[in-house]
Amino acid sequence: MRATLMYGPGDVRVEDVPDSTIKQPTDALVRITASCICGSDLHPYHSMDAAHGPARMGHELIGIVEDTGSAVTTLRKGDLVVAPFAISDNTCEFCRENLQTSCTHHEAGFWDGIPDEGGQAEAVRVPLADGTLVKLPVAPDSALMPSLLTLADVLGTGYHAAKMADVKPGNRVTVIGDGAVGLMAVLSAKRLGAEQIILMGRHQTRTALGREFGATDVVAARGEEGISQVRELTGGHGSHVVLEAVGHMPAYEQAIGVVRPGGVVSRVGVPQYEDAPIGFGSLFRHNIRLAGGPAPVRAYIDQLLPDILDGTIEPGKVFDATTDLDGIPAGYKDMDDRTSLKVLIKP
């Protein structure tokens, strides 16, 4: 079968690899019908250590169950399923608390922890299939497919940012980042009743989509100028909630700059730093809280799926390009160049 491998920075190839097969009784084999490239895939695209490659890529997918291990009870051949970006048994103490990204099962974790599998491919072995996969009540050719695919990561991730920040009706919310996750954070803040949603981003096509999703204001400036514009828009004191959907240090610093005393910075952009300011001068003096992490998107699918099915939300609008497997390397480049927002893959 064919699959995507990253060899090093900027070096993505689609190659023949051994077919994925069932290995554990709890596995499912899924023939992928839709997957995509994630903004977080651009982090290794910039800075991957080639000595650790080649690495299989892709952690968002929809597909059709082709085979199941003997212990799988809830799925069968032919089911259309979505796979979240984290594998979980959905029964451990953390899964029961809806923190599936901290599942304690030894096979649980992120797709990049499974060396010979990935979503940017023809097929994939899904460990802990009963816990991980969620059946979709539509046909594989449904027009809702792009929106349903966002349940695998970006919609749930944006929603997680807003939930961890406890966005409430009347809140002023600032979203940092106009990538797919930032736009999903806008949509989620809107869904939770935010009164003001300021989107910080410079890419006009994206911020226009952000307005469609619910942004009330757009601030294109960055750094001190961006901070001062947000503070002006928020009556001088900043925003109750900041949803940080980038992961780089300047975005964190911007978040600290625009958050209101007593407010919360909720991060879902994977931090590309370890140490950062959290002392008296940044978080402590004004009781700023910090929240966020990898989204337990499995937990949110039940809440968000009905809104997609009935058309209340259309998160699939973040896909502005579609490709087959051969077009994946170009898709990475387009997303890195910001000529594509998010690339849908039809293997």
Added chain:
Amino acid sequence: MRATLMYGPGDVRVEDVPDSTIKQPTDALVRITASCICGSDLHPYHSMDAAHGPARMGHELIGIVEDTGSAVTTLRKGDLVVAPFAISDNTCEFCRENLQTSCTHHEAGFWDGIPDEGGQAEAVRVPLADGTLVKLPVAPDSALMPSLLTLADVLGTGYHAAKMADVKPGNRVTVIGDGAVGLMAVLSAKRLGAEQIILMGRHQTRTALGREFGATDVVAARGEEGISQVRELTGGHGSHVVLEAVGHMPAYEQAIGVVRPGGVVSRVGVPQYEDAPIGFGSLFRHNIRLAGGPAPVRAYIDQLLPDILDGTIEPGKVFDATTDLDGIPAGYKDMDDRTSLKVLIKP
């Protein structure tokens, strides 16, 4: 009048200073009947820049109103009052949200922002008296005085840690630090229904008092050994809530080590660092939240005062020494040597 001045590290003196007087119509002049030395006073005692001295000391006090400015409406001469460690007008938008430590009034702030005033003295000018001071419904010689004095800082600060962590019945809580604030955090976690309260501290007299306040376990070890003992006591996964009442980096690292996935580290020890680990390997991977800051103790007095008056809680037990003004330099030394837990001052 006499007051306490810090000239530099280890150099505390009690000297004659100009009498405090009313300066603004919103001021009150308070004759101090009880004050104390705070664990946070030990930070400048270790590392104060002598070029910034001498500095007036003390931010916890009870006293009798001796005079009021013309605009003060809720207090009059003879009232017994407690002064929180932060000055606030109690009417601005943050005060109305019970975040009095972020009061926007230009006279608001901490005592050390008022150059010629301090609580370790015979008297003090209290700015924004109507907002800041709270009347106490007891006589000045009440036996409850030590407990009432904790309303000025340490009780409210420990309580803030627990409230910001949203301690709930059934929670496992770890408190880092066996100083007065740590012990108040234990008492507060107990009051909010924590099931398990692990106190990390090495001073046996203090940890014994911690057990009296509600600690179910004591861990004397620090660093990796302390972390592994806490993890063992919490079924391997760590503690839902960590209340960090020290402020030094090793205490923060210990907090990260013992917190459970999805849990919260709530800091009330004033951070003696600015940058700290908050990336993928520390907070992000398991959705650890960070909370805390200077406690708006003004907001908590109404909740906590009745418990003191009816004897439900006895936070005044943290005072294990009493002195007059002359004994203050020795009191600093005793607290620094850990021979005294907290020194009560009767001017």
